[in-house]
Amino acid sequence: xxxxxxxxxxxxxxxxxxxxxxxxxxxxxxxxxxxxxxxxxxxxxxxxxxxxxxxxxxxxxxxxxxxxxxxxxxxxxxxxxxxxxxxxxxxxxxx
Amino acid sequence: xxxxxxxxxxxxxxxxxxxxxxxxxxxxxxxxxxxxxxxxxxxxxxxxxxxxxxxxxxxxxxxxxxxxxxxxxxxxxxxxxxxxxxxxxxxxxxx
Numbered sequence: 001x002x003x004x005x006x007x008x009x010x011x012x013x014x015x016x017x018x019x020x021x022x023x024x025x026x027x028x029x030x031x032x033x034x035x036x037x038x039x040x041x042x043x044x045x046x047x048x049x050x051x052x053x054x055x056x057x058x059x060x061x062x063x064x065x066x067x068x069x070x071x072x073x074x075x076x077x078x079x080x081x082x083x084x085x086x087x088x089x090x091x092x093x094x095x
Numbered sequence: 096x097x098x099x100x101x102x103x104x105x106x107x108x109x110x111x112x113x114x115x116x117x118x119x120x121x122x123x124x125x126x127x128x129x130x131x132x133x134x135x136x137x138x139x140x141x142x143x144x145x146x147x148x149x150x151x152x153x154x155x156x157x158x159x160x161x162x163x164x165x166x167x168x169x170x171x172x173x174x175x176x177x178x179x180x181x182x183x184x185x186x187x188x189x190x
Contacts, residue, residue: 045175056164072178
């Protein structure tokens with residue numbers, strides 16, 4: 001019976017439904033962005049661990065910390081450099 | 096009457112799960128996936144660092160190495176996370 005009456009309310013129910021769906025979409029997009037960030041951190045940590053950490057010790061010393069930070073920065077710079085140059089190469093090839 | 100009620104999942108009269116419940120489940124699933132990713136990569140790195148020639152068991156030094164390695168890997172993960180976050184904020188400030 002309650003379901004039956006909500007069927008009659010359909011016009012107002014569907015506008016609040018679509019508002020709720022839009023809000024849900026927005027919230028999920030936020031979580032997706034957070035998840036993408038985490039995924040990138042996993043990738044960077046993977047690569048930069050190999051570059052910066054040789055023997056696991058009782059603490060990350062400052063040299064290793066600096067290396068890790070630099071590694072992230074330079075990896076991002078490399079990604080940008082590769083993307084930019086590749087774009088240029090593709091554009092040149094198009095002529 | 097019964098099949099009518101069972102077409103809808105939760106107890107709410109609109110018959111849908113509310114946004115809060117859905118978002119809780121989404122966040123939990125993302126957190127679980129993140130932890131699995133972390134464990135897989137950590138295990139890989141620490142196996143490489145700590146186990147030389149695989150013996151018949153993990154000896155004491157190998158176990159200690161694994162424990163230290165795990166701590167260092169998580170430290171590295173946090174360092175990378177902070178560095179990436181800083182870089183993203185810097186890039187956003189430029190736009």
